[in-house]
Amino acid sequence: MAGCGEAADGRSGGGWPIGFIRLVQGDITTVEADAIVNAANSDLIGGGGVDGAIHRAAGPSVMAELDAIRPKIGCCETGKAVVTGAGRLNAKVIIHAVGPIYRGGANGEAELLASCYRESLRLAAERSLRSIAFPSISTGIYGYPMEEAAGVAIASVRGFLQQPSSIEDVRFVLFGSAAYVTFSRVLSS
Numbered sequence: 001m002a003g004c005g006e007a008a009d010g011r012s013g014g015g016w017p018i019g020f021i022r023l024v025q026g027d028i029t030t031v032e033a034d035a036i037v038n039a040a041n042s043d044l045i046g047g048g049g050v051d052g053a054i055h056r057a058a059g060p061s062v063m064a065e066l067d068a069i070r071p072k073i074g075c076c077e078t079g080k081a082v083v084t085g086a087g088r089l090n091a092k093v094i095i096h097a098v099g100p101i102y103r104g105g106a107n108g109e110a111e112l113l114a115s116c117y118r119e120s121l122r123l124a125a126e127r128s129l130r131s132i133a134f135p136s137i138s139t140g141i142y143g144y145p146m147e148e149a150a151g152v153a154i155a156s157v158r159g160f161l162q163q164p165s166s167i168e169d170v171r172f173v174l175f176g177s178a179a180y181v182t183f184s185r186v187l188s189s
Contacts, residue, residue: 021157021170023187025180028173029057032090034129037120039137040096042075044082049140050175054094058087062094079115083123092129095120099138102145110152113138117156121167131169136179146179150186 028036028050039050044066046055055062065084076082081097097120100112116137124132136153138144157170174180 020168021154021161021172021187023180023183024171024173025175025177026173027053027175028133028135029053029089031133031171031173033131033133033169033171034092035095035120035124035127035132036086036089036091036093037081037132037134037137038094038096039135039140039142040076040081040098042078042098044070044076044096047141050135054089058089058094060087061085062087066096079112079119081116081119081123083127091133093124093127095123095132097137099142099144102138102143105148109138109144110148113144113149113152114156117153118160121157121160121165121170125165125167128166130166131171132167133171133173136172136174136183139179146182147186150183154183154186 036054038054041047041051046052046063062084069082076096076098078098078100081095083093083095086092086094097116099116100109102109117134121132134153136146136149139146139149153172161167172183174183
């Protein structure tokens with residue numbers, strides 16, 4: 001993508017393939033990845049921000065799948081995720097992860113946010129997927145401070161990449177330069 005910055009953080013160890021964390025400033029609906037993560041709401045009914053953009057770009061087949069999932073599970077708990085096909089996106093699946101609403105940071109938000117990233121990676125690895133693209137979960141309308149969210153996100157992904165799995169390429173696709181700069185600073189530290 002022209003004009004987009006990218007940073008990489010290699011990981012190695014244990015004799016399994018090296019996985020990378022990359023940062024990309026851009027629109028997550030335009031990236032190519034085996035799995036694209038959606039910052040979903042617990043009702044799995046679509047919404048604004050990243051959720052709305054992904055649903056608009058993917059088309060109605062994704063909502064039809066969610067319509068079939070909802071009666072089976074009710075709502076999707078915060079920190080959990082469900083998987084659908086990717087519709088018109090250039091991906092194999094969409095992982096709909098429900099992030100926490102930020103309420104000051106003393107209500108388990110960090111663990112719930114970390115769970116979103118771990119659950120998404122686990123679901124991708126269970127399907128033997130190699131690449132996954134994340135937005136910055138919970139930092140929009142849910143109000144999670146970007147710096148704190150970036151720290152939780154990167155630590156969660158780094159922790160997951162320390163164990164063997166099919167995941168080789170993790171991208172954070174960040175909308176806007178402020179998010180990109182913040183994630184870059186956290187990734188470098």
